[in-house]
Amino acid sequence: MKNPDVTIIGAGADGPAAAWRLAEKHGVDVLLIEGGPFFGNEEWPEPHVDKGGTVSTDPDDLDGKLLDDQISHQEAGANDPTAGYLRVGPANSSRAPWFRNLHQNAFIWQVAGVGGTSLHYFANHPRGYPMAFDEQPHWPIDYEDMLPYYRLNEEITSTQQAPMTAREEVFIEGAKGAGYDLLEDLNVTETGWRPQPNAIAEPPEYLDSDYEGSFSYDDGYRGDTLVGDHFQGSSTPVDAPVREKARKSSNISYVPRALDTNTNDGAGNVAIRPNTYVTNINAVEGPATGNLEATGVEVRDTWSGSSETIESDVVVLAGGCIESPRLWLNSDLPDDGWVGKGLTTHWFDWVVGVYDDEAVADINPDRQHMDPYVGQNSAVRFDKPGVGGLEDIGMSPGLVSFADYLFSEAGYSFDAEVDAGEPWDTRGYIVGEELKRKMSNYRQTKAILVLTDDLPRQDNGVTLDNTFSDEHGPVPDVKWEPHPDDDEKRDELARIAADIHREAGASHVHRAEWPPLLLHMQSSMRIGKVLDAGGEAKNVDRLFVADHSALANGVGGPNPTNSGQANALRTADHIAERYF
């Protein structure tokens, strides 16, 4: 595909959704360009050591067993930000990751590759709160306008309710004890708890604690296998074809469908080109309007360093909340003061409960432990529209030690005092003998993630670093600080989380008091400021943004993937209506 109708920059969670919609419904030819590797594709059998092929257009290129080989589920192997296979960097693992300048106690967690950060997400797919559309005046559209696209995205990603296992039963006991009711409707307007709506195929009915059979697809196993390895890129069930893997990251849900369009005579075509970094968006003054108009992109092969120009009728930015504004600014496109700004991140926190065996046994008479590695990573949640939400989390121990005890803005627990009346016993970093004691109780420990509805602020976001460049231009300089209002909301949610732990019988409650974790990033190129209501740049015609950066706020606190993908589908419809 030399010069496609549409070039999409970035094959993360959202780019493949837009590509599929454009080709399948609107007959548009799409080139999807990705800076990172393409896992589970026969064109790239050794993605970290060998250049492999150039482009994939055939759905038969997808190979689930190859994906199993490449995704080890080992924690350091996957999640080490420098050496892990899920990092932001070139596919060539002998090279360093792509540098971002971060001048604060904070951590950016993203993934480069086909599937993007959805390669390691928990697949939680709640909808944004209706109030975040209708009562916070950021969005130029109503919640009702998004609903058809939420429903379509949930159908494609098999979104349904998560299964409850031993750990979730403890959370539910706590939430009920604290006086909260079950929410049964997908559109959340009240406070309560509910199972996660998530994009993971449910386990088979025959899976229970007595099951002794195989978990291999080749042996007939279908659906989720209850492994808590999703942050390592879980590719279960093993041996399954790519599209049959249980967790519907975009490389599982949208990428196979996008490639299927090449076998459908009535549809457009989709080509996916990994290992290719876009270094410039080309734009000229349009002959009719005099406005700037996107004409294509400059790209650079991450293995060879060779570059070329690709022309297209429309360009879509889907590189994520950091790379999309960085590329915009490196392309010298007009900056009206909001490009890269207004970044939200759900001002997370993390409240840890350690439980006695007896407390867990009272809730789960048949089990001895909660075992945070059994079951889905996050299968039950709490929602409070206007404030934010909570999620019950279980993970493997390396991630738990980092998130529970080694990531804080409160200093070390041996010096960090707890204010009288606060419902946690300790706060801050836990180290030394006490860290080892806590980790010895890993199997009876679980955490609750706080997701605060932080609002977009112009001070937060991405600029070009004035010191360092890489092969793609000046690197991103990233900054995020909370507003006092957001701190108050976070404190309120942390207290609710501690209360839920206490009601469930936790013997020790610890508040990590996280510094900024830039994981649920949204709104740095947002609709209503940089973009019009259709997702097209106000200052550059034929240039759209279709990733989480286009969201107008943090959708109230719920995980953003469902909203980002739904909006990408919506934007695809607007692209087609305007230009094809």
Place this chain on the structure above:
Amino acid sequence: MTRRGMMKGVGGLAALSMSNTTAAEAQDILESTLESDPHTVDTYRSIVDAIIPRTPQLEDELGPEHVPGGLAVELEKFLIWDFNHFHEIRSETVTQSGLVSSVGQTPRSRFEVDLDMRAVDSVLDALPVDIGLDTLAIDTDALDEHLDFGATDRYQVSFEDLESVDEGPVSFDRTIISDGDTYHRVVQNYPYANAFPFAFDLAAADFLARGQNEDQPSPNEQFAGGGTFVRLSRKDRLRCLWTIVDGGVIDRLDGLLSSFLPAVGLLKYVVMAANGLHGFGYYTEWSGYGETKTNTPSEREMQVDESEVQSRTQTEYPGPSDGYAADWRHAVDGGFTDEWETEDDEGDEGPPVELPDPVPDGLDGDIL
């Protein structure tokens, strides 16, 4: 001859080249070793020891598997490897002059360091402070009283090949003379791991000069190559690191730190990482990669059963699995409801594409 012996006092790459090894192979060999100088190693060892110490006192309470700590699996190598592999520098982004020519361009002087402690009366005198020590807004006498870079006699970083590479990654020539031994390597990325311990020593001297220590510092035979930092008690080492995040160290010491760090602001992130990397290293499978644990990632292989890795015996995590037999249920019988009504909801066939009016100015809801 040991590898360290071979490297002593000579250009490592040149020595290997002379032994009929190709340049590429020589580079691989140099990359495969993590041998580092005592100041670097002992500084990180002292952090590992503060965060995940050996704990014989836990044996009776929890069992013998809880006695060893991070040093038993050489966790310092994890920190050093990660810090030395996270920033590739490219020739086309480095300017030869001392001036920044445009956004994102770095003067070469920012990457080049030569701290020679052998001919100076005070360690501070070895720091190439452009503006002069007397202009710094700190009590340099008090700082000088405490500052020590341990076993380091000289620390040099220069470009190995900037002139010969028009475009692409450049290598650094890093030489550390320590107690008379020379540790020389050509490294692929900027050697931050060797630079940070100097910053930690400066922060420790500032910490002591300001009387923020709660315990008396003392010579530390366990980490004899380290400087001021390792002489702090375990808790004071961590308190000292925290002053980098929340104690104004970067502002106070900027004039000194910027003389040997390409970007001082990075230090707050480094303190985050120095703590957090214990999670990515110790409590994951990393030590189970054995002799391959500091290889290029694609060349690491598990050499120990996942459940037998030291930290895994302490957490009882069995390692990844294809699946788990467990009881489960659905909490919402029949699935979620979806009661919100829309005027035009036909799913895939026809979501509305009419554009609403643009958002009115002034109704953006921004706090700032």
